[in-house]
Amino acid sequence: MDKLKLFLIYTVSFLLQCTVLNTVAVFGITPNILLVLTIVYSFFFQKMDGIVFSILFGLIQDMFFGQVVGISPLIYFAVGMLLKMVRSVVFRDNKLLLILVTAAATLFYTAAYWALNSMMLQADEPDLLAEERTGFHRMELHRPAPAAADCKEETRFYDMIIQGA
Numbered sequence: 001m002d003k004l005k006l007f008l009i010y011t012v013s014f015l016l017q018c019t020v021l022n023t024v025a026v027f028g029i030t031p032n033i034l035l036v037l038t039i040v041y042s043f044f045f046q047k048m049d050g051i052v053f054s055i056l057f058g059l060i061q062d063m064f065f066g067q068v069v070g071i072s073p074l075i076y077f078a079v080g081m082l083l084k085m086v087r088s089v090v091f092r093d094n095k096l097l098l099i100l101v102t103a104a105a106t107l108f109y110t111a112a113y114w115a116l117n118s119m120m121l122q123a124d125e126p127d128l129l130a131e132e133r134t135g136f137h138r139m140e141l142h143r144p145a146p147a148a149a150d151c152k153e154e155t156r157f158y159d160m161i162i163q164g165a
Contacts, residue, residue, distance in 0.1 A: 003049055003134035010053045013037055014060065032109070034058060038076050039105050045091060051080035057137045068120040074090075079105050 013033040021031055034057055039064020058073035066072060083101065090097060 006049055006053055010034070010037060011059050015056050018064070020059075032106070034061065034072075034076065034119065035079070035109055036102065037100055038080050042080040043087050043098070043101060048080075049101075050066060051077060051084075054080060066117075068117055071113055071116045071120070074116070075109050078112070079109060 017033045019034065019145070024030065034054060038050060038054040041054075054076035055073040058076040059069070062072045063067045083105065087099070092098075
């Protein structure tokens with residue numbers, strides 16, 4: 001497959017995942033198209049282009065949406081390489097096998113992302129212990145910016161507190 005076509009497929013998939021599919025959630029779960037593309041291109045094609053583009057777009061995904069940069073590309077690489085090894089010993093035309101491989105890769109991605117993310121963010125744990133000693137509360141680092149209406153309500157609330165004191 002031409003590298004330009006593959007790049008366009010990954011770009012369109014990334015944009016769809018970040019915009020349209022982020023708003024559609026079934027039981028709070030959104031689909032990960034980049035993982036599906038990694039599975040398909042690793043399982044059915046010989047070349048490493050799918051893994052390379054998965055790493056590239058995983059890095060972009062982490063830069064835009066992740067708390068720690070580098071976890072997604074690492075896991076996409078691991079999934080791609082594992083499937084490259086598995087593809088040589090299984091019959092790839094079985095549709096049930098593809099469903100099972102996709103489910104296993106999704107479980108692996110989710111568990112590995114959770115484990116690596118929690119290990120990387122474990123560096124904040126001494127701050128939690130400092131809160132118990134000093135009584136000061138640590139601020140949230142990744143809190144989304146409040147909407148303008150929320151700011152107005154908070155300002156009114158703080159004005160009431162200051163005027164009442």
